[in-house]
Amino acid sequence: MATHLETISGTDSGLRRLATDVVSRAMKRGASAAEAVVREGTEFSTAVRLGQVETLKESGSRAIGLRVFLGGKSASTYSSDLTEDGLQRLISGALDLAKVTSEDPYAGIPEPSQLGSLQSDLQLYCDDVYALPPEQRIDYARRAERAALDADPRLKNSDGGSFDAAIGYKILANSHGFVGEFRRSYCSMYAAPIAQDESGAMQRDYWFSLARTLAKLEPPETVGREAARRTLRRLGARKIASTQVPIILDPRVAGSILDNIFDGVNGDAIYRQSSFLAGQLGQKVAADNITVIDDGTIPGGFGTEPFDGEGVPTQRTAVIENGVLKSYLLNTYTAKKLGLRTTGNASRGLAGNPGIGSGNFFLQAGDRTPQQIIGGIKRGLYVIEFLGFGVNMVTGDFSRGASGLWIENGELAYPVEEITVAGNLKDMLKNISEIGNDLEFRGSTAAPTLRIDGMMIAGE
Amino acid sequence: MTQNQSLFFQKFGITPNELQRYLAEALSAGGDYADLYFEYLTSTSISVDESIVKTASQGISAGCGVRVLAGERTGYAYTDDLSPEKIMRAARTAALIARGPAKTPLEGFKENIRHQLYPVASPLAEADIAAKLALVMRTDRAARAYDPRIVQVRAGYFDEMRQILVIGSDGTFASDVQPLARLSLSCIAKSGESSSRGAAGGGGRVGLDFFLTEKTPEHFAHDAARQAIIQLDAREAPAGEMEVVLGPGWPGILLHEAIGHGLEADFNRKGTSAFSGMLGKRVASDKCTVVDNGTLPSHRGSINVDDEGSPTQNTMLIEKGILKAYLSDKLSAKLMGMPDTGNGRRESYEHIPMPRMTNTYMLAGDDSPEDIIRSVKRGVYAVNFGGGQVDITNGKFVFSASEAYMIENGQVTAPLKNCTLIGNGPDALTRVSMVGNDLQLDEGVGTCGKEGQSVPVGVGIPTLKLDRMTVGGTAR
Numbered sequence: 001m002a003t004h005l006e007t008i009s010g011t012d013s014g015l016r017r018l019a020t021d022v023v024s025r026a027m028k029r030g031a032s033a034a035e036a037v038v039r040e041g042t043e044f045s046t047a048v049r050l051g052q053v054e055t056l057k058e059s060g061s062r063a064i065g066l067r068v069f070l071g072g073k074s075a076s077t078y079s080s081d082l083t084e085d086g087l088q089r090l091i092s093g094a095l096d097l098a099k100v101t102s103e104d105p106y107a108g109i110p111e112p113s114q115l116g117s118l119q120s121d122l123q124l125y126c127d128d129v130y131a132l133p134p135e136q137r138i139d140y141a142r143r144a145e146r147a148a149l150d151a152d153p154r155l156k157n158s159d160g161g162s163f164d165a166a167i168g169y170k171i172l173a174n175s176h177g178f179v180g181e182f183r184r185s186y187c188s189m190y191a192a193p194i195a196q197d198e199s200g201a202m203q204r205d206y207w208f209s210l211a212r213t214l215a216k217l218e219p220p221e222t223v224g225r226e227a228a229r230r231t232l233r234r235l236g237a238r239k240i241a242s243t244q245v246p247i248i249l250d251p252r253v254a255g256s257i258l259d260n261i262f263d264g265v266n267g268d269a270i271y272r273q274s275s276f277l278a279g280q281l282g283q284k285v286a287a288d289n290i291t292v293i294d295d296g297t298i299p300g301g302f303g304t305e306p307f308d309g310e311g312v313p314t315q316r317t318a319v320i321e322n323g324v325l326k327s328y329l330l331n332t333y334t335a336k337k338l339g340l341r342t343t344g345n346a347s348r349g350l351a352g353n354p355g356i357g358s359g360n361f362f363l364q365a366g367d368r369t370p371q372q373i374i375g376g377i378k379r380g381l382y383v384i385e386f387l388g389f390g391v392n393m394v395t396g397d398f399s400r401g402a403s404g405l406w407i408e409n410g411e412l413a414y415p416v417e418e419i420t421v422a423g424n425l426k427d428m429l430k431n432i433s434e435i436g437n438d439l440e441f442r443g444s445t446a447a448p449t450l451r452i453d454g455m456m457i458a459g460e
Numbered sequence: 461m462t463q464n465q466s467l468f469f470q471k472f473g474i475t476p477n478e479l480q481r482y483l484a485e486a487l488s489a490g491g492d493y494a495d496l497y498f499e500y501l502t503s504t505s506i507s508v509d510e511s512i513v514k515t516a517s518q519g520i521s522a523g524c525g526v527r528v529l530a531g532e533r534t535g536y537a538y539t540d541d542l543s544p545e546k547i548m549r550a551a552r553t554a555a556l557i558a559r560g561p562a563k564t565p566l567e568g569f570k571e572n573i574r575h576q577l578y579p580v581a582s583p584l585a586e587a588d589i590a591a592k593l594a595l596v597m598r599t600d601r602a603a604r605a606y607d608p609r610i611v612q613v614r615a616g617y618f619d620e621m622r623q624i625l626v627i628g629s630d631g632t633f634a635s636d637v638q639p640l641a642r643l644s645l646s647c648i649a650k651s652g653e654s655s656s657r658g659a660a661g662g663g664g665r666v667g668l669d670f671f672l673t674e675k676t677p678e679h680f681a682h683d684a685a686r687q688a689i690i691q692l693d694a695r696e697a698p699a700g701e702m703e704v705v706l707g708p709g710w711p712g713i714l715l716h717e718a719i720g721h722g723l724e725a726d727f728n729r730k731g732t733s734a735f736s737g738m739l740g741k742r743v744a745s746d747k748c749t750v751v752d753n754g755t756l757p758s759h760r761g762s763i764n765v766d767d768e769g770s771p772t773q774n775t776m777l778i779e780k781g782i783l784k785a786y787l788s789d790k791l792s793a794k795l796m797g798m799p800d801t802g803n804g805r806r807e808s809y810e811h812i813p814m815p816r817m818t819n820t821y822m823l824a825g826d827d828s829p830e831d832i833i834r835s836v837k838r839g840v841y842a843v844n845f846g847g848g849q850v851d852i853t854n855g856k857f858v859f860s861a862s863e864a865y866m867i868e869n870g871q872v873t874a875p876l877k878n879c880t881l882i883g884n885g886p887d888a889l890t891r892v893s894m895v896g897n898d899l900q901l902d903e904g905v906g907t908c909g910k911e912g913q914s915v916p917v918g919v920g921i922p923t924l925k926l927d928r929m930t931v932g933g934t935a936r
């Protein structure tokens with residue numbers, strides 16, 4: 001099997017010109033400000049199941065998005081049609097649309113002085129993710145799956161193994177003369193075995209590795225064995241009676257609490273008063289030992305970019321420091337609404353207004369090993385999965401389905417499932433009593449093992 | 461629509477000869493089947509926040525996906541450039557999945573007779589942006605006017621027009637023009653220290669008229685505002701197993717999560733579903749009859765043809781408690797030796813089709829909703845839901861009630877907050893002891909996610925009583 005692709009090599013001056021041209025044409029047509037984003041991407045994915053190739057997918061795409069302002073009125077358009085006809089429609093469509101929208105005194109692109117791009121090498125791109133011939137991509141996926149299935153005879157079936165890679169190129173230009181661009185690469189590997197016990201009951205779990213370069217991807221065998229361990233530990237799960245005991249969140253599950261914190265400090269939710277953390281700047285919102293950082297500047301990070309969705313350089317922001325809420329995460333619009341400065345957290349798709357996106361968003365590690373944290377609990381629940389969407393960001397009410405391992409006398413005793421864990425995020429953040437030393441990034445959000453006291457578990 | 465009327469022939473100048481050439485290239489290394497999926501999608505989105513229009517956007521995306529099937533293997537490539545060279549290249553890339561002598565696609569295409577479930581030339585595309593905007597502003601005003609305690613409203617309108625053309629090496633030729641529109645809002649109520657939220661919305665494969673005559677902005681606005689106001693006084697939900705009554709309509713998300721996904725043929729072909737190997741077996745009480753019906757006129761989950769060009773159907777999934785069928789696409793139907801139920805769907809030309817639900821609902825029973833409530837001594841009455849999720853393999857599913865009440869001694873009493881329901885797919889429906897005579901479908905807001913692909917779906921149930929289910933609250 002052989003294939004060849006146009007890979008994205010170096011700066012694409014054509015696309016750069018496209019972005020700046022569209023901005024200047026919109027300005028000539030009467031816009032008071034304009035901003036264009038061009039994205040180009042190439043992806044491939046390989047999936048195997050039970051050793052056989054299941055899918056091979058390979059493709060590329062490019063598209064442009066335009067945002068225009070007529071004073072305080074704004075609108076946006078996007079298109080994958082980059083012909084002259086398509087661009088014409090993109091520009092006039094945006095201007096026509098802006099005419100019918102409302103005057104918003106806070107709308108606008110950033111001030112010229114706020115614009116810029118980090119100049120250091122952020123290590124976001126390595127072309128080796130595309131260097132592998134197809135046979136070797138398949139081999140990566142196959143080895144990850146095989147390592148999982150070979151780990152134990154109870155692993156009898158599989159949702160497969162996969163190897164994916166992608167390259168993206170992004171250009172942002174605006175009418176203050178800002179033009180920024182960067183490339184990113186990505187590769188990942190995944191295995192999802194299925195285990196079956198004597199009763200026929202099945203359990204599935206997965207594990208993965210991802211990196212910006214092949215050189216940093218974990219060996220397929222490591223990924224497969226971890227997927228096997230995670231799946232096997234769920235076999236024989238039972239229900240338990242409703243109870244109130246301390247819970248421990250494994251890092252993957254603790255990461256979902258970080259997602260909740262991110263939603264809670266999202267500038268859009270703050271100015272709309274739709275967050276349980278609104279109006280609490282400078283106040284104690286979490287236990288003393290909690291420090292949460294957003295950092296868009298970490299070299300090689302999955303949340304790293306040289307500038308945000310509006311052309312503002314990314315930065316490091318202490319969101320919660322020793323339990324005190326220090327900063328919200330803001331873009332230009334939400335900052336103006338709140339009388340604050342943007343934190344460089346604008347995220348922008350092709351369409352619509354910029355939202356808020358995280359950089360590398362994490363809870364600082366503590367000094368306890370996960371074993372020490374588990375060892376300190378007489379009766380409790382080690383949560384390995386949350387299911388469902390039972391989080392109310394307005395009130396902080398939290399009630400989610402869960403699977404986990406019951407803790408008896410400081411040891412993991414048996415798996416449990418079909419239970420829920422409930423409380424309120426306001427209390428949960430204050431009741432984090434222990435923090436693990438096992439912080440590790442597998443994506444842009446990360447948390448170490450956490451112990452939370454006082455939550456209600458519903459079961460039989 | 462006939463071949464000649466398709467936008468892809470008119471606007472992009474694609475010819476039947478070229479289509480044959482692309483398919484031949486896709487099968488140049490063998491394979492059992494190849495298809496081409498052309499898509500041209502235009503969309504409009506408007507949002508009003510703080511009573512002003514903050515976002516208005518329009519977009520166009522167009523592309524072609526080429527798929528080659530060889531046994532259980534799928535090769536896929538797509539292009540957003542509809543020039544012959546780029547489509548040929550995608551066909552060549554997809555062909556890499558197969559290894560063998562070239563196959564020849566059937567000469568000539570035959571267009572299936574298909575449903576006409578929605579207007580072909582919908583007024584949506586032509587409708588004035590100002591008229592759409594007026595709908596959203598009306599929604600905002602109506603929610604605020606409902607009660608002075610409503611302090612925040614976000615309302616939005618979204619529509620799209622998807623034109624598709626599917627060409628298969630088995631002679632498949634299908635085209636469709638699929639309108640989709642939705643008006644929705646969320647609002648926040650505050651009173652003293654207490655705050656709460658409410659959300660509502662709806663639509664379908666309808667034109668703008670629908671929101672002026674059938675389901676007005678006021679209808680959705682009052683529903684969302686009412687929920688938020690009620691929730692201001694909500695108390696903590698109980699924790700533990702108890703009787704649960706689900707209200708009609710959107711709570712049908714229970715069917716979607718508890719059994720719908722588990723009946724998708726791909727999971728069953730691979731033996732990874734908790735429902736694998738259960739055809740002909742009892743999976744629900746004999747009061748339960750469940751269908752997946754892609755042919756309901758104008759409904760959100762309906763489509764004239766699926767994304768493989770097959771006509772959609774009304775498929776009996778569970779008849780009086782017995783599992784009758786899985787939901788299938790072409791690949792699973794062939795490999796399992798079962799009928800293709802017309803459930804092959806995909807998010808866009810960038811995605812590989814797979815078995816997906818359309819409108820999944822339970823048929824009405826004999827019980828009156830009042831009798832069902834009266835029969836409960838202590839339980840939960842859940843009438844509105846946020847979202848749900850299921851683990852296909854162990855069958856565990858969860859969904860969160862956004863509006864729920866206690867039932868005490870046969871009476872609906874206090875509103876509840878923080879109420880999550882959790883159960884086990886294969887046995888949840890065996891606990892259904894009463895089925896209401898009041899089947900309702902949801903109002904048209906559901907979006908289903910599977911393996912990273914989102915598609916619009918519908919759900920529905922009559923009022924249902926489950927004898928035992930775990931309620932995940934915080935109160936003892």
